[in-house]
Amino acid sequence: MLPTIALVGRPNVGKSTLFNKLTNSRDALVADVPGLTRDRRYGRMEVEEGQVTLIDTGGLFGEHVLADELTGQTQLAVDEADLVLLILDGREGVTAADEDVVTYLRKSNVAFLPVINKIDGLNEDQIIADFVRFGFPAYAMISASHNRGLKQLRETIAQRLADLNIVLNPTPVEEPDGIRVAVVGRPNVGKSTLVNRLIGEERQVVFDMPGTTKDAIDIPFTKDGTDYVLIDTAGVRRKGKVSEVTEKFSVVKALQAMERAHVVILVIDASEGLVEQDLHVLEYALEAGAGMVIAVNKWDGLERDQRDRVKTALDRRLNFVPWVPLQTISALHGSGVGKLLGRIEQVYKVGLFDVSTSLLTRLVRNMVAAHPTPAVRGRAIKIKVATRAGAHPPRIVVHGNQLGSLPSSYRRFLENGFREALSLLGNPVKLELRDSENPFAGKRNVLTQRQLDRRKRSIKHRKKSKKSS
DSSP states (O other): OOOEEEEEOSTTSSHHHHHHHHHTSOOSOOOSSTTOOOSOEEEEEEETTEEEEEEEOOOOOSSSOOSSSOOHHHHHHHHHOSEEEEEEETTTOOOHHHHHHHHHHHHHTOOEEEEEEOOTTSOHHHHHHHHGGGOOSOOEEOBGGGTBTHHHHHHHHHHHHHHTTOOSSOOOOOOOSSEEEEEEESTTSSHHHHHHHHHTSOOOOOOOOTTSOOOOEEEEEEETTEEEEEEEOOOOOOTTSOOTTTTTTHHHHHHHHHHHOSEEEEEEETTTOOOHHHHHHHHHHHHHTOEEEEEEEOGGGSOHHHHHHHHHHHHHHTTTOTTSOEEEOOTTTOTTHHHHHHHHHHHHHHHHOOOOHHHHHHHHHHHHHHSOOOEETTEEOEEEEEEEEETTTTEEEEEEESGGGOOHHHHHHHHHHHHHHHTOTTOOOEEEEEEOOOTTTTOOOOOOHHHHHHHHHHHHHHHHHHHHO
16 A cells, blocks of 8 residues: 655645656646646656555635635545645745644644755745744655656655655565456446445445544456456445545555556546546556556436447547446446446456567567667667566567667557567556676776787887878
């Protein structure tokens, strides 16, 4: 389970900019407009040799926005977090909103690290003097927009997590036998009904209350002679009982489940189609490297013309992942669920990726022959060998020279080529580019005595020629 870190602060202090920098993405919208971020966004951040889940939150609205508690989304992010980064504006100094945030964080008994942003062009001692009233023992000083202090911030975060006894690289636990399947999706799309249908029993799936474990529940079951382990992330979804508190840990739990799963079932509501939140979940699953199957639930409730429109819309919005299979189902009545299990087993077997080096090398050379690599400073990028690096997801290492200069478009070309040639249904391809080591790097060419004598004669001859001229 990855540690979770939340970015908290009043509007326009630079949370989204920092989120984009730390996650190496552009997922969070950035503009000089207070309150642009209205919901939580999740991403991955590299810290030392490990990763953490980073949450970007919306700002806190109003002139005096906090009395006893934060706004809803920010409060939920704080509840999810192992560590909170309190983002402060070094240019504007302390405001009433900052004081309210600090008061809330201290009352909530959450571990937090004060981070002063926008310090470029300012005297750091003068900045700290304005914030000394809070009595913090130390601050992280950064300028997110100019990449200043971000390396030190990562190091500080790693140290704080260590002080909290949170391990970045925990010892892997032995996973239960069987195909590990995670069921994820938005509230009220039928996850709980599908869980009960898959395991063949009526089971009340409850959500985790604050203060209890955040781990997902493993449910082993067998269907048609195949062993499965259902990683249960579904919560209570009965009408009238759904609230923000109910959904408090839904995203974090889904991320954790996808990291452990062989196959992820993304459940969507056929009547609503694919919405933005579904695409975010899909993106998280791809980052986690899990195999994917999209279950289009409540299919039986649609008329024929509605089904045609939904299929057309899904094909259009999923054109960037044409390799992800779709299965129409009715979790309530059981139609299509058997085919869904068949899809899961198929995606799992494909993800085992038992492929020889000779085959991978032949495929990559054929792709290069069809579309040669570009040249860098007049020298062609050379691709020599491709080897299998792992399974679930399929991992391929491509060896060659100057691969660091390979355009991202050509990298996608290779990934798609491998996927198509090997029929990697439902599985993302993780490609690693590795330059061949120069065996003579760092070695000095030692001359023989004969070569040394020849060099001396050559130097002596050049000197004589210069004098005569």
